[in-house]
Amino acid sequence: MTALLEARDLAIGHGRRVVAEGISLALKAGRVLCLLGPNGGGKTTLLRTLLGLIPPLSGTVRLSGEDLRGLPRREVALRLAYVPQAAPGGFAFPAREVVAMGRAARLPLLAAPGRRDREAAEAALARLGIAHLADRPVTELSGGERQLVLIARALAQEAACLVLDEPTASLDFGNQALVLRQIRALAARDGLGVLMTTHHPDHAFLVADAAAVLHRGGLDGPAPPEAIVTPARLRAAYGVETVIGTVETPEGPRRVCAPVVAGGMAATPPR
Numbered sequence: 141m142t143a144l145l146e147a148r149d150l151a152i153g154h155g156r157r158v159v160a161e162g163i164s165l166a167l168k169a170g171r172v173l174c175l176l177g178p179n180g181g182g183k184t185t186l187l188r189t190l191l192g193l194i195p196p197l198s199g200t201v202r203l204s205g206e207d208l209r210g211l212p213r214r215e216v217a218l219r220l221a222y223v224p225q226a227a228p229g230g231f232a233f234p235a236r237e238v239v240a241m242g243r244a245a246r247l248p249l250l251a252a253p254g255r256r257d258r259e260a261a262e263a264a265l266a267r268l269g270i271a272h273l274a275d276r277p278v279t280e281l282s283g284g285e286r287q288l289v290l291i292a293r294a295l296a297q298e299a300a301c302l303v304l305d306e307p308t309a310s311l312d313f314g315n316q317a318l319v320l321r322q323i324r325a326l327a328a329r330d331g332l333g334v335l336m337t338t339h340h341p342d343h344a345f346l347v348a349d350a351a352a353v354l355h356r357g358g359l360d361g362p363a364p365p366e367a368i369v370t371p372a373r374l375r376a377a378y379g380v381e382t383v384i385g386t387v388e389t390p391e392g393p394r395r396v397c398a399p400v401v402a403g404g405m406a407a408t409p410p411r
C-alpha cells in the first residue's frame with residue numbers, strides 16, 4: 141500500500157536555519173501517527189513542510205507517491221486537510237459557514253457551496269457533537285468549541301489525510317477524549333491517515349499506531365508507541381523522569397505515562 145504521506149531524508153527549517161534533518165516517515169491509510177517533542181523542537185515546522193506551506197531545505201515529500209512540488213495547491217488540499225493550532229480572533233462567521241469553508245478546494249473558483257457541500261458541513265458538525273453550535277459566531281465560542289469547529293472544517297474537506305497541530309491543546313478533559321475518540325474513529329472506521337502533534341505522550345498510547353519524537357535536530361521514529369514513548373527518550377526530550385505503567389480499561393490493558401514531579405527532574409534538561 142502506497143503511503144498517503146511520505147517524507148524522505150527531509151531537512152526542515154526557516155531561511156537558512158536548519159531546525160531538524162534526516163527526517164523520514166510514512167503515513168498509510170487507516171493509521172494514526174503521533175508526533176511528540178519539546179517546545180521549539182520543530183513540530184509545526186515539520187507539519188508545514190509536509191503540507192507544502194514552507195519548502196524543505198532538502199529531501200522530498202510525497203503524497204500518494206507523487207512529489208509534492210509537482211502538485212498544484214488545490215490538489216494538495218484535496219489530499220491533505222490541515223488543522224492549525226487554535227488562534228483567537230478572526231471574523232464572526234457562524235460555525236456552519238466556517239465548516240463549509242473546508243469545501244473550498246472542491247468548488248470551482250468563486251462558486252457558492254451546493255447541497256452536497258452543505259451536507260458535508262452538517263455531517264462534520266454532527267460528527268464532532270457540535271451541531272448545536274452551527275449558528276453561533278465562532279468569535280463567541282470557547283477556545284475548545286472553536287477548536288472542534290476547526291476540526292469539523294478539516295473533516296468537511298474530505299481529504300484522505302488529516303494533519304492536526306495540537307488538536308487537543310485548548311480542550312477540557314472531556315473534549316480531549318471526544319476529539320481523540322474521533323481521531324481514532326476517522327482512522328479505524330473511515331480509513332483516513334492522521335498525523336497529529338501533541339504534548340501528551342499518553343495520547344500516543346491512546347490513539348496512535350506509531351509515534352515519533354522530534355528533538356535535538358532529528359526525529360526518533362516513527363515506531364510503535366511502546367518503542368518510542370520510553371522513560372529514557374522522554375528524559376532526553378523533555379528533561380523529566382517518567383514512569384510507564386499498564387492500567388486495565390474497559391477496552392483492555394493500556395500503557396500510561398506519569399511524570400515524576402517530586403524531586404524526579406533529570407539532572408540535565410534538553411538544550
Ligand SMILES: Nc1ncnc2c1ncn2[C@@H]1O[C@H](COP(=O)(O)OP(=O)(O)OP(=O)(O)O)[C@@H](O)[C@H]1O
Nearest residue numbers: 154155157159177178179180181182183184185186
Ligand atoms: N516563521 C519562522 N521564522 C523563523 N523561525 C521560526 C519560524 N517559526 C518557527 N521558527 C523557529 O523554528 C523552531 C521550531 O519551531 P516550531 O514552532 O516548529 O516548534 P514546535 O515544536 O512546533 O514548538 P511548540 O511545541 O512550542 O509549538 C523554533 O526555534 C522557532 O523559533
